[in-house]
Amino acid sequence: MADTTPLVCICGAGPAGALAALYLAQRNCNVVLVEKAPIDKDAMGTTVGPRTYNILLAKRSLLALEGAGVKLGDDESIMITHIVRYRKGAKKFMAFPAHVPWSRTINRGSLAGLLVRACEAYAGGKQQGSGSIKLRTGYSLSQLDVAARKATFAPVGADSSSQGQGQAGGEPFTLTYDLIIGADGTFSRLRQVLSEDAGVKASPEGPLTFTQEQDTMMYKPFTLASLQGLSIPLENVGSKFVVLADPKRNHSLFIFPTKDGVHRGTYLMPDGDHASHKSESDYVASLSDSFPVLNQAQLREIAAQLPGTPASSGGFNTRCSRLHAPGALLIGDAAHAMWPSLGQGASSALEDCAVLGKLLGPGPVSKAQLEALPAAFSAARHADVVAAVDLTEAGFGGKMQRTRAASPINLHMARFIGQMLLSKALPFLVPKPALMTLNDTTTPYTVVQHRVERQRVGGNIVLGGLALLAAYGVARAVMP
Ligand SMILES: Cc1cc2nc3c(=O)[nH]c(=O)nc-3n(C[C@H](O)[C@H](O)[C@H](O)COP(=O)(O)OP(=O)(O)OC[C@H]3O[C@@H](n4cnc5c(N)ncnc54)[C@H](O)[C@@H]3O)c2cc1C
Structure with a gap:
């Protein structure tokens, strides 16, 4: 009898790839999780290196972890009670409660290690009623046949395009998959291959293209x-x-x-x-x-x-024209890397996995359901993640820094601080700046973006009104 358990291949065992593996295995898929770098599950996050910075996790990501039954242990994460800020030249420290009373900080490496350890519980299909997760480290995608749904992985080092840092592994292997997921970070190999694939280019939706802009x-x-x-x-x-x-x-x-x-x-x-x-x-x-x-x-x-x-x-802002191709989808930094200015990269990456879980529903998934998933995921998520990238840029990222460098009066900052103070003084009249609500809400990024824009226009009207009043006052004072 033909095997009806769907096979999902995930490139990249970072936070997005490992959490997606859990969501899929819990829905009866057999998952092969392919990671190019060696994984030291226990030591991750204990050394200093480019991947061992700490990240803040917002409500949306904590709910996404919870949805797959992952608990952040007290030994891995810490609850932030206050944010303490000091500007050079200021007389005092500013200490204010964290936006989310239960927001967490965790080392990026520890988070990935914690999720990979959770995946191990599914090795060999040990969990009843679930699929399995098989982790293959030291490999990177070397060939993809989108039409035949075949992916070949070569040991890192053997394939120069993988740019891996891992040890050369064993023999190359080929998988015939029902779904392939690119969770392989900012420089995603799967995204690159899909963007160059002739079949994808000729599809009715047109080519899968992407743009990237480096943080300053x-x-x-x-x-x-x-x-x-x-x-x-x-x-x-x-x-x-x-x-x-x-x-x-x-x-x-x-x-x-x-x-x-x-x-x-x-x-x-x-x-x-x-x-x-x-x-x-x-x-x-x-x-x-x-x-x-x-x-x-x-x-x-x-x-x-x-x-x-x-x-x-600090990263590359990445915008893809869509997040899917036949039998393939992109999540996390592979789909929408963003500068760390608003601290939303990992949170939005983990939320992607919860969206996948929601689209699939609670029960075991069929191959037919998986077939429809890439387009459904793109339709549900594309506008939202583009909005997250836009917000990152407009918020406190490189564009804002450049504006500040170019103009002595930073209107963006003036509006933001003005609204923050007014919302404290007149909470019933003036709402908190929408950007400040990003971490304590699961509101879609598109909605937050809409609010930011509305507040920007409102702020301009108030600033314009104040300028007119000031001009009127000056005119009255100098006119005889
Ligand atoms: C300084 C800094 C601070 C940040 N602070 C925050 C914060 O406060 N809050 C927040 O939410 N986010 C923050 N981020 C962003 C966050 O770290 C990322 O968005 C998050 O790690 C994305 O997860 P991911 O799994 O999609 O990608 P990654 O974490 O990049 O993981 C991708 C994985 O794929 C593997 N891989 C790559 N290529 C291949 C290949 N060809 N084959 C197989 N495997 C491959 C990699 O080795 C890696 O394990 C910050 C980022 C930086 C740089």
């Missing part, structure tokens, strides 16, 4: 043994996310608490600034100038790690 900010990760001694006027900094900013140079430090007691941070600078810092003493000079609240030991500890650490780009 670069970051280096570091660890900090203790925040004690930092002149923060708060007793317990254990559950607080600390942001130190030097707006003039556009340098920031983001410092996250972690469960191991060590603080983990990222040092953000505009493109090129890290390159001009050649030595530890260059970093000591910049850190002490920008962040005088750090004590000598702290700034030396941070500076010592930086010259040898490569600077990574």
